[in-house]
Amino acid sequence: MGVTRATETISPELHEYLVAHSAPVDDVLADLAAETERLFPERIGMQIGPEQGTFMTLLTRLAGARDAVEIGTFTGYSSICLARGLPSDGTLLACDISEEWTSVARRYWERAGVADKVTLKLAPALETLRMLPTERRFDMAFIDADKEGYVDYWDELVPRMRPNGVLLVDNTLSNGRVIDPTEISSPVEGIRDFNDRAVADERVELVVLPIGDGLTLARKKE
Numbered sequence: 439m440g441v442t443r444a445t446e447t448i449s450p451e452l453h454e455y456l457v458a459h460s461a462p463v464d465d466v467l468a469d470l471a472a473e474t475e476r477l478f479p480e481r482i483g484m485q486i487g488p489e490q491g492t493f494m495t496l497l498t499r500l501a502g503a504r505d506a507v508e509i510g511t512f513t514g515y516s517s518i519c520l521a522r523g524l525p526s527d528g529t530l531l532a533c534d535i536s537e538e539w540t541s542v543a544r545r546y547w548e549r550a551g552v553a554d555k556v557t558l559k560l561a562p563a564l565e566t567l568r569m570l571p572t573e574r575r576f577d578m579a580f581i582d583a584d585k586e587g588y589v590d591y592w593d594e595l596v597p598r599m600r601p602n603g604v605l606l607v608d609n610t611l612s613n614g615r616v617i618d619p620t621e622i623s624s625p626v627e628g629i630r631d632f633n634d635r636a637v638a639d640e641r642v643e644l645v646v647l648p649i650g651d652g653l654t655l656a657r658k659k660e
């Protein structure tokens with residue numbers, strides 16, 4: 439890799455420091471994180487972290503996105519971060535299969551004042567995407583559901599992105615398991631397939647960022 443500097447590993451202390459020196463998380467998101475942990479303690483790891491949420495809001499705003507789609511909503515943290523970056527007439531199509539988890543999201547969309555922007559589709563996301571009208575387009579997409587489906591979600595979404603549209607894909611380093619040859623579970627294999635496909639895709643330019651357990655940021659070329 440030569441002598442270029444690699445990204446630092448973030449210690450828990452440094453992580454705390456960077457969160458403290460980023461835009462503060464408001465009460466809505468703090469309460470949502472606390473309630474998710476209380477209701478679903480074994481699932482709290484599925485929720486994106488505070489700095490990723492802030493990053494997603496900023497990026498949505500910077501991209502001037504109006505229409506967004508999310509694959510994998512859970513209790514709503516990332517959807518609120520996306521919706522907050524959209525203008526008041528913006529739209530977010532939120533895709534999930536869990537009535538239980540997204541019932542929490544619905545309550546927090548109301549509290550965050552973004553419920554008018556969000557449409558929730560409770561069905562396998564691939565079906566939802568394939569049933570969209572052919573002319574439906576997005577400026578921002580976030581993929582964060584079943585890892586085995588990432589390649590299919592990508593294949594459905596890239597053609598629907600407007601020029602300069604942004605795709606964000608979560609968990610693309612899988613806590614480093616992508617480079618562990620003994621790791622042959624289907625979610626990690628799904629991520630490896632996705633990463634190989636995405637980097638070779640000439641319709642986009644992209645970077646893999648060490649945010650959370652890996653976040654791919656891609657721009658649809660004009």
Ligand SMILES: C[S@@+](CC[C@H](N)C(=O)[O-])C[C@H]1O[C@@H](n2cnc3c(N)ncnc32)[C@H](O)[C@@H]1O
Nearest residue numbers: 484485486510511512516534535562563583584
């Ligand atoms: C990692 S969680 C999403 C976390 C969420 N983005 C957040 O920040 O809180 C993954 C979600 O994907 C959903 N999911 C799993 N398989 C799915 C599928 N085939 N179609 C749609 N959603 C799916 C799960 O129900 C779960 O809520």
